[in-house]
Structure formats: C-alpha cells, structure tokens
Amino acid sequence: MKVMKVVKFGGSSLADAAHVQKVIRIVQSDPERKVVVTSAPGKRFADDIKVTDLLIKYANAIINGTDAKSIVATIFDRYQEIGNGFHVSKSVLDDLKAKLTALPDQSYPNDDYLMAAFKAHGERLNAELFAACLTEAGTQARFVDPSEAGILLSDNPNGATVLEQTYDNLANLTYGEETLVFPGFFGFTKEGNIATFARGGSDITGSILARGLKADLYENFTDVDAIFAANPKIVPDARPIHKMTFREMRELSYAGFSVFNDEAIIPAIQGQVPINVKNTNNPDLPGTLIVPEKDFTSKKPVTGIAASNRFSALYLHRYLLNKEVGFTLKILQILYKYDVSYEHMPSGIDDLTIIFDRSQLDSDTIKKMCHDIQVELNPDTLDWIDDYAIIMVVGEGMRARVGTIENIIRPLAEHDIPVHMINQGASRISIMLGTRQSDADAAVKYIYQHFFKEDPSVNQLEYQAEV
C-alpha cells in the first residue's frame, strides 16, 4: 500500500528564501511527502516580526482608520524576497500583492471576522507562493484553498474549532500525482467567513489533514532538533525526547511546550496518526516521535517538565464550604453568565481555588465576575491572584512509581520556592504545581536537574537504557 505523509512547516522554516530552499529539498527528498501545510513567514532573527503580527497591525490600522501603506509594503517585501529567490513569475507576485491590498475592500460581518481574514492571509499567500516555488523547482504542486477542501470551523472567528463535517469533506477530496499545498491556521464557517484557530494553529491544520486524508505519518518541521525534556530556553542542555505518547504531548504542550500546539494533538489521536517533530535545518536527525499509548512503554517516571505563566487564580475561603450544597454550582452559573471557562478547580475543606487561562479574560470581566461571586456567595476571603504559573511534570512511567511527588517537591524546598497548589491524581500521568510566575523557570530548572542530572537512580539510568 502507498504510504502518505502530511508535512507541516512552521513559520521559522519559511521565514525567507534560504529556509524555503531547505523546505523544498525536504519535500523533494521523499515522494511520500504528498501533502504540505505552510505557516506564514516567521521570524528571521530574534527581534524580527512574524508576518501574522504584521497582519494584525494591518487589520488594526484599518479598524482604526489609520494609514496602512507602509505595513502593506513591509508584508509584501517578505513574500517578494522568497518569490525572487525562486524566480517565480511577476504575475504570481502581482497577484499576491493585489490580494493583500484588496483586504480592506472586502466586507466582513464585524471587526473580529475582519481580523481573522487579515491574519489568515499570512498562510494563504504563503501557500500560494510555496506551490509556485515548488513547481518552479521541478515538483508539480497545487495550492488547495480550505474552502475547496471543506475545512469547516465553528463561528469563533479568532479561536475556532474544527467541525466534524470537515472529515467527510476531506474523505471526498480528489487529487492526482501533484503535491498538494494547504495553508495552515484557517478555515471557513458554514456562512462562508474566514475563521482562524488560536495562535500557533497551523499545527492543528496539519493534524486535521493527517486524520482526514488518512496519512500514515504527520511530520511537523520546526527549528529545533527535537522536543526536549524541558524548554531549551530555560534549560539549554535539556535532553531530547526520542519517543513519547499522545497523552504526554497533550499535557506538556498545554503547559508550555509551545513547539507543538496543544489542541493539534487531538485530530491525530482521533485518527491514530503518529507525529514526528523534526528540524528543517537538520532533517536527517530522528527528532521526536509521538505515538499512541499502546505503542509505548516507559520505565522512567518523568518524560518532560513544562511551565506556563498564562494563568490566574481565584482563591475563595469560607468555613464549612464542604457542607454547603450548591456552592460550586452557583460559581459555575456566574462563570457561565460571563462566558468564561475554567482550567482547574482544586479544593480543600473550606477553600477553593479556580484557575483560569488569563489570555481568555479581560479586566472588566474579572471585576464583574468577582463582584458577583462576592455578592452571591459571600466568601470570608476572595483573592484574585494574577501572579500564577503552572508547572506540569509529565510521564507515563509515573503510574507505576511511588515517590515521584517527593522528588518533585524536594528540589523546590531546597531552593526556597513556595508551592501554592499541588494536583496529583486527576491525571494519572502528570503532577501539576502552582507557583509564583517569577519562580516558574527556576522551578523547571531544579526539577529537571533533580530528575535528569543529580541522582541517576531517579530517572537517568532508565532514560539511558531506553534510548
């Protein structure tokens, strides 16, 4: 049977012509790489601006009625530099420019949809350009618009989710020998408006296509050699993870391993398509393989340690909370009223902490929500804690081990890092801690050192035995 791979390239892999050259070599080196997903051009150097961020500025200029000419020129330059590197025809570049310039002339249901459509053009124009570059380089390629493929999304313009019907549509997509090039990050609502996933969502498109087109492998090319056991920006010499499970990846990406979008794992799980994260700049390395749980056993307790500062917490204290029927129900009703979801809700006898994703909340909603909770539930203490980070220590091997928690807490105690919350048991493969944001990176470093460096009996020997 013919093997087919979906291959996604992140913005860092498509930042300029030199990177696109490497991407083309990767695609051409393996005929099984039939479906390519592109992000918008990303950062070329540390202080550079991603095209998606330039498009957000462009959209805001139009919304605010300010001049956008220089932003449009800066965005177009990014595509032109790539196109010129491959001698694509002037008409291709003219067409991209015309689409970019015409964005403000389209009609949108509201500013949120306008924003989504502007953002989506980062990937749309890049996929069109990439298909032209690949064809120019000798591989027949075709740009596929998400509307043609039937990628249907929910009505949430800048944080959409995929509708199940997409998979029926993809099953009916017909294609020949040419390589298909899809733009990542966006799709269409049933009403025909462009909607995007949350930031980093091109990974989700790749995963949807891998499931929908029944790929054998989803390769996700980025700018690091592998997924490391800790973010390399926090622990520069962190060990690469050679193999991990879907579930481990989901928990680690949720808690800060931004190398792979946390929602992107779900279509791959549903379709049971393994994922291989690899480096565009070092494509011969094996990278990290993410597989179904049934294909993996691990003896080591910890696979990875992640941290994220994107959280806030609401702490409530009232005596006899445990005896009060309906207390949590009333809180949930207030959250529902303000259309707010919560992330975690650890509780004690008289205490309750509710942890929120801060990026979903504005200060006005927080104020109103806290006010309603104070009035309707009358807690003895109500504290809104903005300075909240979550550390997630994840490993399938944790289930078979006693004492992992002790090994997590000990290095933190030794370095005087206070822990506000510990959640163990809700997920059998992870332990979650709450800390101050300023302690989060240090906490990851010390836990990492403890498990992977200081005491080999804790993790290291088993790690070496496995690789």
Ligand SMILES: Nc1ncnc2c1ncn2[C@@H]1O[C@H](COP(=O)(O)OP(=O)(O)O)[C@@H](O)[C@H]1O
């Ligand atoms: N545990 C981790 N392992 C590897 N990279 C990580 C990890 N956690 C965070 N990262 C970051 O993820 C980055 C790659 O993701 P991203 O910038 O979204 O790439 P792309 O442009 O390919 O989509 C890496 O450069 C690295 O800084």
Ligand SMILES: N[C@@H](CC(=O)OP(=O)(O)O)C(=O)O
């Ligand atoms: N370009 C979009 C979507 C995306 O996934 O990008 P990247 O692959 O560069 O993370 C963003 O910046 O959010």
